[in-house]
Amino acid sequence: MTSESQSVGIVETKFFHINEKIELESGCMFGPVQVAYETYGRLNEKKDNAILLLHALTGDAHAAGFHSKNDKKPGWWDDMVGPNKAFDTNKYFIISSNMLGGCSGTTGPCSINPETNKPYGLTFPVITISDTVKVQRKLVEHLGVKKLIVAGGSMGGMQALEWAIEQPDMVSACITIASTGRLTAQGIAFNAVGRNAILSDPDFNNGDYYGREKQPEKGLSIARMVGHITYLCEDAMHQKFGRRFQSKDKPNFDFNIDFEVESYLEHQGRVFVGRFDANSYLYITKAVDYFDAAGKYGSLEEAFKNTNAKFLIMSFSSDWLFPTQQSKELVKALVKTGKDVSFCEIDSPCGHDAFLLEFETQTKIIKSFLAKERRLHD
Amino acid sequence: MINHYNESKGLHLNYSIITDLIEKNSKVLDLGCGEGTLLKMLTDEKNCSGVGIEIDQKNAIKSIEKGLSIIQGDLLEWLQTFADNEYDYVILNQTLQSTQKPDIVIQEMIRTGKKAVISFPNFGYWRIRAYLCLQGKMPKSNILPFEWYDTPNIHLLTVKDIFEFCKQRNIKILDSIYMKRAKAFKNFFTVTMTNLFTEEAIFVISK
Numbered sequence: 341m342t343s344e345s346q347s348v349g350i351v352e353t354k355f356f357h358i359n360e361k362i363e364l365e366s367g368c369m370f371g372p373v374q375v376a377y378e379t380y381g382r383l384n385e386k387k388d389n390a391i392l393l394l395h396a397l398t399g400d401a402h403a404a405g406f407h408s409k410n411d412k413k414p415g416w417w418d419d420m421v422g423p424n425k426a427f428d429t430n431k432y433f434i435i436s437s438n439m440l441g442g443c444s445g446t447t448g449p450c451s452i453n454p455e456t457n458k459p460y461g462l463t464f465p466v467i468t469i470s471d472t473v474k475v476q477r478k479l480v481e482h483l484g485v486k487k488l489i490v491a492g493g494s495m496g497g498m499q500a501l502e503w504a505i506e507q508p509d510m511v512s513a514c515i516t517i518a519s520t521g522r523l524t525a526q527g528i529a530f531n532a533v534g535r536n537a538i539l540s541d542p543d544f545n546n547g548d549y550y551g552r553e554k555q556p557e558k559g560l561s562i563a564r565m566v567g568h569i570t571y572l573c574e575d576a577m578h579q580k581f582g583r584r585f586q587s588k589d590k591p592n593f594d595f596n597i598d599f600e601v602e603s604y605l606e607h608q609g610r611v612f613v614g615r616f617d618a619n620s621y622l623y624i625t626k627a628v629d630y631f632d633a634a635g636k637y638g639s640l641e642e643a644f645k646n647t648n649a650k651f652l653i654m655s656f657s658s659d660w661l662f663p664t665q666q667s668k669e670l671v672k673a674l675v676k677t678g679k680d681v682s683f684c685e686i687d688s689p690c691g692h693d694a695f696l697l698e699f700e701t702q703t704k705i706i707k708s709f710l711a712k713e714r715r716l717h718d
Numbered sequence: 719m720i721n722h723y724n725e726s727k728g729l730h731l732n733y734s735i736i737t738d739l740i741e742k743n744s745k746v747l748d749l750g751c752g753e754g755t756l757l758k759m760l761t762d763e764k765n766c767s768g769v770g771i772e773i774d775q776k777n778a779i780k781s782i783e784k785g786l787s788i789i790q791g792d793l794l795e796w797l798q799t800f801a802d803n804e805y806d807y808v809i810l811n812q813t814l815q816s817t818q819k820p821d822i823v824i825q826e827m828i829r830t831g832k833k834a835v836i837s838f839p840n841f842g843y844w845r846i847r848a849y850l851c852l853q854g855k856m857p858k859s860n861i862l863p864f865e866w867y868d869t870p871n872i873h874l875l876t877v878k879d880i881f882e883f884c885k886q887r888n889i890k891i892l893d894s895i896y897m898k899r900a901k902a903f904k905n906f907f908t909v910t911m912t913n914l915f916t917e918e919a920i921f922v923i924s925k
Binding site for chain 2: 675
């Protein structure tokens with residue numbers, strides 16, 4: 341990061357409303373939809389300097405800056421978004437929105453169904469990555485954007501790919517970080533364990549737990565614990581916790597939290613239930629599992645055939661949830677279809693989480709990629 | 719790692735000779751592109767479009783910083799993914815002698831490229847021969863600065879070897895340029911003489 345890098349300062353989450361019903365991939369007609377979003381920087385006159393940031397599994401619209409003067413925690417990608425940062429708000433108009441099915445301001449299972457005046461719960465339709473992109477397209481059109489660069493890590497990378505594939509008229513560049521064209525069976529398996537933990541929580545009550553005294557906290561926190569195992573890697577866990585005991589240097593000989601790693605997972609689970617909705621977790625992980633660009637189009641080559649974007653694909657050496665091999669498959673398909681693609685596997689000991697941590701290397705690469713894209717554009 | 723003599727006269731000469739060889743507006747693939755210096759010259763001076771393959775992460779990032787399209791990874795693995803005749807030129811500069819399977823690399827280069835450009839240090843150069851002959855040790859020079867035990871140059875070759883190789887495989891030699899002490903020559907009369915007096919050779923070949 342350069343010394344001139346700064347924060348975008350105080351930002352505000354805004355809301356956009358889609359009043360008509362939209363057709364979801366499942367065939368279901370759904371609406372109305374509220375979209376929570378934030379923007380940083382200014383849209384230029386040609387309306388072609390926009391970058392849409394796409395959050396990962398449990399992210400939200402708040403990608404950068406602070407919500408108030410006393411706010412201690414900046415947005416989830418603050419290291420990457422701001423003046424002179426990778427996504428430079430001096431040059432670009434940056435948009436970040438909460439995805440459909442989420443629980444941070446965009447319509448999701450915890451929202452009130454206007455037809456029943458009750459939260460949707462499990463009556464919320466099953467959504468796909470394509471549906472979330474459809475909603476985002478309405479938002480960026482509402483904001484007056486004509487051309488767009490899309491960027492995201494993990495599930496956000498899936499959305500970026502979906503954007504490039506399904507909205508080729510709008511997308512000029514696509515940055516996909518620690519992501520894939522489809523999750524491995526192993527990845528689906530971990531999501532399945534998470535969903536099972538929620539579904540089998542006695543307080544889940546078939547998704548109808550809003551306003552009740554007991555919430556499916558246990559299930560959701562176990563789902564998060566499983567998730568956190570997959571975001572790290574063996575080496576990162578060893579470095580962070582080793583086999584150290586929580587407080588003493590000997591075991592308790594009981595089933596309470598003994599090891600530091602247990603305490604870490606328990607903490608992550610506990611914090612998570614305070615900010616996330618169990619139903620949203622079910623819907624969003626399912627959308628991730630369903631995403632399969634090759635399956636939908638017959639092959640990745642076929643999926644990429646009509647794209648007009650330049651691609652930047654990045655992976656991390658120790659990421660086993662979205663392994664480098666899967667990024668390479670994307671790059672190979674792009675190469676075979678004659679598309680402009682750059683690919684970098686970044687050395688990192690941080691596992692899948694690296695995309696939120698290794699910002700210096702990512703900044704260098706993204707800045708250069710965007711500078712080139714900009715030169716070609718002008 | 720592969721660019722043994724960075725910033726030296728020889729390397730600049732090598733780059734400008736290759737740049738001269740490439741026609742304007744060509745589509746080029748640069749294998750083992752290092753920090754992207756040559757590819758950048760080709761895009762700036764010859765208006766070429768192109769991709770570089772580079773295995774080293776730091777070099778790959780430096781190339782991307784130059785605004786180039788770069789794929790980080792093993793050159794043969796990626797070379798094999800490109801379609802037949804996809805590129806006007808496939809370039810392998812100062813890298814042939816350090817590939818695991820140089821024969822397959824050359825075959826793949828002329829498959830995906832209408833033309834291929836290879837350059838390599840000539841192990842038949844008289845000083846190299848004299849070094850081995852008189853000192854009885856693995857030769858070292860500006861172009862070959864490594865110890866025998868840590869050299870990336872695992873498949874050293876001579877000008878004569880390339881002539882033989884191309885003949886055996888029906889590969890056309892379209893052009894050749896020989897360098898000695900940072901000067902370029904078209905040839906030194908005969909292949910035997912050329913092999914003796916060439917420090918570094920550049921060949922343009924095709925199917």
